[in-house]
Amino acid sequence: MGSFIEDFLGNMGPQVTEQLASTLGIGKETSAAIIPQVLPMILSGLKKQKDNYGGEPRVEHILNKYGSSSVLDDIAGLFSTKAKDPNPDPTLGGLLGNAGIEATNLFSKNHGVDSGIASKIIPMLAPVVLGYLTKTKDSGAGVSGIASLLDADGDGNILDDVAGFFGISGAAGDIVGGLLGGLFGGKK
Numbered sequence: 328m329g330s331f332i333e334d335f336l337g338n339m340g341p342q343v344t345e346q347l348a349s350t351l352g353i354g355k356e357t358s359a360a361i362i363p364q365v366l367p368m369i370l371s372g373l374k375k376q377k378d379n380y381g382g383e384p385r386v387e388h389i390l391n392k393y394g395s396s397s398v399l400d401d402i403a404g405l406f407s408t409k410a411k412d413p414n415p416d417p418t419l420g421g422l423l424g425n426a427g428i429e430a431t432n433l434f435s436k437n438h439g440v441d442s443g444i445a446s447k448i449i450p451m452l453a454p455v456v457l458g459y460l461t462k463t464k465d466s467g468a469g470v471s472g473i474a475s476l477l478d479a480d481g482d483g484n485i486l487d488d489v490a491g492f493f494g495i496s497g498a499a500g501d502i503v504g505g506l507l508g509g510l511f512g513g514k515k
Contacts (some may be wrong), residue, residue, distance in 0.1 A: 331476045332366050335459055343455055350406040357438045364515040365449055369456045377474055386507060387470040393458035409451040417449040
């Protein structure tokens, strides 16, 4: 997973950071800090879907339905449209469950982002992440390659992959671990 996150942040990070900050009127530093927190949540939600609701075909269904790589061509337009949504869904229709709501509350609390704005962050970033996963799949990784990204070391636990990538421990590790653990029913 670390390599996907590194790849995404290296290729898309600056543009997504800039667009998220300017669209929502938050600082670039805040935007840059939040994006790497959302990426593993979305990947964890996909892993849960894969593990509990149909394996690789489920991942492929989600990417085919919600992961258009065309969104990568107009991130500003996507974010502008999503920012106008009067009822943003940080649970992503159940993909993230309560972890999406908890993350939204943490963005507000830990980064000083207005709760109404914070509720738009995950719904804005999800199409970009899913679009980038689709682009990765279509450029040769295939759905099996995407499925392997969801648990890089194959141990059935995504939390160690995320913690290892970010080098997190202590309170920060507890926050990310708690959010991701919530996606798996408390399983760390």
